[in-house]
Amino acid sequence: MTRFEVVTTGESSGTDQPTTPKNIPHRGGAANPSAKALQDKFSSAIKRVDVVWGETTVYVEPGFVRQAILWLHDDASQRYDFLSDVTAVEYRDPEVPLEVVWHLRSLPFRRFIRIKAQIPKGAPLEIDSVYDIYRAADWLERECYDMFGIRFRGHPDLRRILMWEQYKEGFPLRKDFPLRGRFSRSEQLRQALAQNPEARYSMEELSIADAYAELPDEMRERLSKGERTGE
Amino acid sequence: MGLTVPSDHQVVSYAPESQEGWVATRLDFLVNWARANSLWPMPFGTACCAIEFMASAASKYDLARFGMERMSFSPRQADVLICAGRVPFKLAPIIRRIWQQMPQPKWSISMGACASTGGMFDNYAVVQGIDTIIPVDVYVPGCPPRPEGLIYGIRMLQEKVKNERAADKGTRDEMEPDPSSQLYIPPSVIDELGEPFGNSVNQTRSGL
Numbered sequence: 001m002t003r004f005e006v007v008t009t010g011e012s013s014g015t016d017q018p019t020t021p022k023n024i025p026h027r028g029g030a031a032n033p034s035a036k037a038l039q040d041k042f043s044s045a046i047k048r049v050d051v052v053w054g055e056t057t058v059y060v061e062p063g064f065v066r067q068a069i070l071w072l073h074d075d076a077s078q079r080y081d082f083l084s085d086v087t088a089v090e091y092r093d094p095e096v097p098l099e100v101v102w103h104l105r106s107l108p109f110r111r112f113i114r115i116k117a118q119i120p121k122g123a124p125l126e127i128d129s130v131y132d133i134y135r136a137a138d139w140l141e142r143e144c145y146d147m148f149g150i151r152f153r154g155h156p157d158l159r160r161i162l163m164w165e166q167y168k169e170g171f172p173l174r175k176d177f178p179l180r181g182r183f184s185r186s187e188q189l190r191q192a193l194a195q196n197p198e199a200r201y202s203m204e205e206l207s208i209a210d211a212y213a214e215l216p217d218e219m220r221e222r223l224s225k226g227e228r229t230g231e
Numbered sequence: 232m233g234l235t236v237p238s239d240h241q242v243v244s245y246a247p248e249s250q251e252g253w254v255a256t257r258l259d260f261l262v263n264w265a266r267a268n269s270l271w272p273m274p275f276g277t278a279c280c281a282i283e284f285m286a287s288a289a290s291k292y293d294l295a296r297f298g299m300e301r302m303s304f305s306p307r308q309a310d311v312l313i314c315a316g317r318v319p320f321k322l323a324p325i326i327r328r329i330w331q332q333m334p335q336p337k338w339s340i341s342m343g344a345c346a347s348t349g350g351m352f353d354n355y356a357v358v359q360g361i362d363t364i365i366p367v368d369v370y371v372p373g374c375p376p377r378p379e380g381l382i383y384g385i386r387m388l389q390e391k392v393k394n395e396r397a398a399d400k401g402t403r404d405e406m407e408p409d410p411s412s413q414l415y416i417p418p419s420v421i422d423e424l425g426e427p428f429g430n431s432v433n434q435t436r437s438g439l
């Protein structure tokens with residue numbers, strides 16, 4: 001099966017209507033069948049399965065996350081074709097490791113699963129990117145990097161997305177980051193005003209290449225001379 | 232013309248039979264009256280204040296009554312910059328550039344608590360009042376201000392415009408920022424303006 005092909009099988013292809021689950025227990029409800037399948041497939045790399053309010057969380061060894069997500073995406077019995085979110089959680093307790101979280105949804109099977117990887121204390125904040133599995137991971141991983149400083153190995157363009165690229169104060173959602181930032185207000189303003197607003201978007205980012213044929217002649221000429229708005 | 236100047240140059244007389252109207256006024260008054268009643272706003276809406284601003288411009292509150300029916304989305308044709316909403320540091324150079332692109336005479340209104348002071352966003356990402364980036368003529372309080380509040384601020388600005396003197400060139404001088412820091416006002420003043428108050432002093436996210 002090739003990726004990105006239209007799927008017409010699975011539970012959502014039948015005539016049964018989706019229903020809203022009722023009377024879900026806080027903990028220990030029925031787990032998503034994909035969790036069991038993951039445990040069978042990856043055995044020791046799956047550390048724990050939690051079910052909270054009917055949503056399944058699978059804790060995976062950081063080194064196996066990419067394989068597990070690739071399998072969930074590709075396997076005909078899973079087909080998690082939609083990446084909702086990539087984010088991270090840092091806990092207030094300094095002993096608890098930082099977690100990276102992926103939210104996956106299977107449209108054909110109407111399933112939702114949450115994958116978590118705990119990065120051990122003291123280890124470098126690095127994890128494999130899932131950009132080549134889901135393009136949606138591009139900006140999500142950039143945001144996660146911007147806010148938490150987690151480096152996604154294999155991401156093609158890992159740079160800040162919310163803060164400007166020359167932002168020097170660190171990673172704002174980390175627990176050791178002061179709420180007002182590290183610099184004085186005047187220094188923050190001085191650095192912010194030193195940005196070049198036109199340097200934010202590169203031609204590549206705007207996908208100018210895709211629209212090249214429809215561009216005005218004058219702009220095509222400028223682009224062919226190598227002009228770009230990026231840094 | 233209907234005006235005839237007698238030989239003694241003392242009295243202006245009017246000949247009604249000429250059927251021509253005329254009016255005498257001060258140039259200041261005429262120019263300011265025209266300016267005050269044809270302010271074209273440059274809307275810089277970043278948050279919920281922009282919704283109230285749109286409500287002000289829509290039919291019920293109808294900013295067109297005050298000569299503002301035409302939103303100028305090009306700063307080069309705008310007279311008054313209305314900053315409606317919080318301004319993050321990433322937008323600071325952009326609002327500064329829009330202000331610099333507006334031709335004189337120009338005024339600005341800071342609409343709402345966030346634009347005026349940073350509001351509740353006393354954090355790493357939000358400018359603590361746009362008066363640290365651009366000069367502000369009128370502050371409109373509120374979170375967000377109701378359209379009546381904005382209209383009151385606009386009326387205040389119109390009063391200000393009407394009281395300007397054409398002879399006073401100082402008000403029309405373009406402010407040049409300090410070349411090294413790009414700031415209009417000294418850093419110590421900015422720090423003072425951004426000084427926190429209330430119970431959030433020196434609070435970190437973790438409370439550690």
